Amino acid sequence: MGVTLKQIADLAGVHKSTVDKVIHNRPGVSDARRQQIKKLLEEYGYESNPLAKALNYQKKKMTVAVVMPTVDAMPTLKKGMELVQQDFNSFNVDIAYYNVPFEASEQVACLKQLPKEDIAGAVVLPIEVPEVVQAMQRLKEQKIPVVAVNSNLQTEPYLCYVGQDMVQAGRVAAHMMGLLLPNGGQLGIVSSNNMRAVKQREHSFRDSIGELCPQVTICASMDIVEKPEHAYQQTIEWLEQHPEMQALMITCGCVPDICRAVRDAGRNLTILCYERYEEITHLVKDGEIACTISGDLREQGRLAMRLLFEKLIYEREPDKTVYYTTNEILLKENI
Known part of the structure; x- marks a missing residue:
């Protein structure tokens, strides 16, 4: 005791x-x-008595915010966060979810509003633009702790970051592409600009291709807008411009829409992507996607919220500033 x-x-x-x-x-x-x-x-x-703290919180409600752009990762991250809320159900803590459009200005406006709504802390999936960094820095200055999840920033205006090791994820993808294309081939990369995590994956993948699978050549690349119809249309037009392409590396979201474009274009490409949303699972099982690399989004959500709750309730600082989840290679046989 x-x-x-x-x-x-x-x-x-x-x-x-x-x-x-x-x-x-x-x-x-x-x-x-x-x-x-x-x-x-x-x-x-x-350590303060958890029961005593629970009684105090029953008198005064505390609300934490989750601020995420509307991206494919959102539902799975939320499932992990809800597990933590169940663990702390003796405390009078609510989670308010702010699902904003995939626009930096929308996220900035939401972050600026949090202090006015008496938010005690926040989990944020940040879009990497200076205005978002500044808004998160202001929260830090106002003693509102923030945990970044799934994608980090070059600066650290937050308590800690929980997410995939993107450098490792890029190297794993390059190794897998070499195994999938043992005789070489022409490869296209689909990425996006707004999330630092996506660009980290892409840069690591590019840096590793020459070392791990020199027989594969990158023939084209494209940044998409992560909105379903935009992604679909951009991919359709891009595929028409590159008939030589034999394989596709997708480092961003909208994977089902990109695959739909490949299907509608009548192309048979070796496709590698990230995460294991339900739609991706079906595409892997059906053979449209050869391999996906999961960063365990549910665990990312669970751990991010757990660290925030422990900070707010127990005043316990995280042991480190970066927490990486496991990169898991998933094929048709084990997904």
């Missing part, structure tokens, strides 16, 4: 209320005494 607040108070020779002031960083304690108590708290591994 862990040490109690009273035991810490007895060791320090003070009243329990003094220890409570130190724990919650309130005034009324001398610097010397504050340092003494902090040292004892750390030495004995004191």
Whole structure:
């Protein structure tokens, strides 16, 4: 059983209320005494009583926000977050989901609104533009902790990041493409600009092709708008321009729409992509997609929300700033 607040108070020779002031960083304690108590708290591994905290939160409701653009990853990430809400159902904590259009201006407007709605913390899938970075930085300055999920930023205006190791994901994809095309071939890459994670995958894949499968040549690449009909139409037009293409590497979302375009164009391409949404699972089983690499989106959502809850409820800082989930290779035989 862990040490109690009273035991810490007895060791320090003070009243329990003094220890409570130190724990919650309130005034009324001398610097010397504050340092003494902090040292004892750390030495004995004191943690606030979860039941007592639960009773406090039952009196005052706390709301955390989830801010995500409308992308394919959203439903699976949400399932993981809901698991955490069930684990903490004794606490009076609500999750408010803000599903904004895939536009940077929409995400910025949403982030700016959070302090006005008395949001205690947030999980954000950030679009990488300076305005989003600045909005997240303002939340940090207002003591509203943010956990980035699925895609990170070059700067770190957040508590920590939870997502796929994109450099490893790109190398794994390059290795798999070499196995899928042992005799070589002409390869096209479909990517998008707004998410840093997508570009990290693409850059790593490109950097690894020459080393891991030199027999494969990249003949074309295209950035799409991650909206279903846009992705479909862009792919149709792009395929017409590149009849030499034999394989396709998709580093972004809208995979079912891209595959529909390939099908409607009458092309038979070796396709490799990421994640395991229900639609992707069907396409792998049907043989339209040769291989997909999953970054375990449900675990990303679960861990991101867990770290945020622990920060808000237990005042527990994450052990590190980056948490990577597993890259899993999925084929028709094991998906």
